Amino acid sequence: MKNIPIMKPYFDEDEAKEAAAALASGWVAQGPRVAEFEKAVAAYEGNAYGVAVSSCTAALHLGMIALGFGSGDDVLVPSYTFVATANAVEYTGATAVPVEVDIRTYTIDVGWAEKFIQSRYAEKEGRWINRKSGNRLAGIIPVNEFGLCADIPAVNALAKRYGLKVFEDSACALGAKIGETHEGCFGNPSAVSFHPRKSITTGEGGMILTSDIELMEHVRKLRSQS
Ligand SMILES: *Cc1c(COP(=O)(O)O)cnc(C)c1O
Numbered sequence: 672m673k674n675i676p677i678m679k680p681y682f683d684e685d686e687a688k689e690a691a692a693a694l695a696s697g698w699v700a701q702g703p704r705v706a707e708f709e710k711a712v713a714a715y716e717g718n719a720y721g722v723a724v725s726s727c728t729a730a731l732h733l734g735m736i737a738l739g740f741g742s743g744d745d746v747l748v749p750s751y752t753f754v755a756t757a758n759a760v761e762y763t764g765a766t767a768v769p770v771e772v773d774i775r776t777y778t779i780d781v782g783w784a785e786k787f788i789q790s791r792y793a794e795k796e797g798r799w800i801n802r803k804s805g806n807r808l809a810g811i812i813p814v815n816e817f818g819l820c821a822d823i824p825a826v827n828a829l830a831k832r833y834g835l836k837v838f839e840d841s842a843c844a845l846g847a848k849i850g851e852t853h854e855g856c857f858g859n860p861s862a863v864s865f866h867p868r869k870s871i872t873t874g875e876g877g878m879i880l881t882s883d884i885e886l887m888e889h890v891r892k893l894r895s896q897s
Contacts, residue, residue: 680867701895712863712878715846716853719882722890727842727864727877731759734860734879735810737889738836740765744809745801747787747835749779749821752814756840766806778821779813781829788833799833810836815844815854815861818870823849823857838862842877845870855880 693704709721724730740746742764748756750769757767771783792799792808799808811830813821823839830837839861841847841854848854855861860883863869865876879890 678867680872708873709878712845713880716861716880717856718861718880720880720884720887722879722881722887722894724877724879724890724894726875727840727862727866727869728755728759730862730864730877730879731755731812731838731840732762733890733893734838734862734886735759735763735765736893737886738810738838738860740809740836743806745804745806746810746812747779747784747808748812749814751777752816752840753842755842756812756814760812765809766804776819776821777816778819779811779826781822781825784811785829785832797834808833808835810838812838812840814840814842815847817843818847820844820847820849820854823854823859827857827859841880842866843869856882860886 693699698704705723709723713719713721724733740760740763744765745768746760746765747770748760748767749772751772760767770787771780772778773780788799788808791802793802801808811826813823813826815821826837829835837859839855839859841861842864844854845863846853860879860881863878863880865871865873867874881887
């Protein structure tokens, strides 16, 4: 039987040299090289700030806390994704609510999501309330899959109509773009992964990308305590 490895990271002498230099410098936790890496990734994607954390799951979790998701909130997530998307929602106390994906792209089906909202939620004083649970609809997490952006302009338009916060799960989509606009540059924060299964790797790792200074400062504070 032929085995196809799920990941095959590529390293050469350069990575070995840089790892040795980090060990020799004594900076084996947060330090100047992490700050340099944050700047480089943010600049490549077109964001003002990057906040590096231990995984994309941590990036999603801290970003969602900073966005204010919590108990009594419903957050829409695509039914086709890695489970970390939904888990991060649930870690905040909010409820992850799965919605369909478009089978041409495997990313969130915005038309389906809108019909779902209309059938399951009722408007009350400008908020959309789950008819069954009483939870309020608070956010939507489009997943940019396999280097492909979800239809983020359509997600943003939906979010505007229903008062939702948007956070892009871009774990597998570093460098994905629509036209010249990179993931995470449509006015929403995003989270990328550096797990060896993704575009580039640091071993384990993740990053929150944003141009919102308050969000950046909030996740920076949360990072140093979690
Ligand atoms: C891999 C992945 C994550 C989690 O990334 P980690 O860095 O392993 O925590 C989250 N969301 C999606 C869509 C992923 O593919």
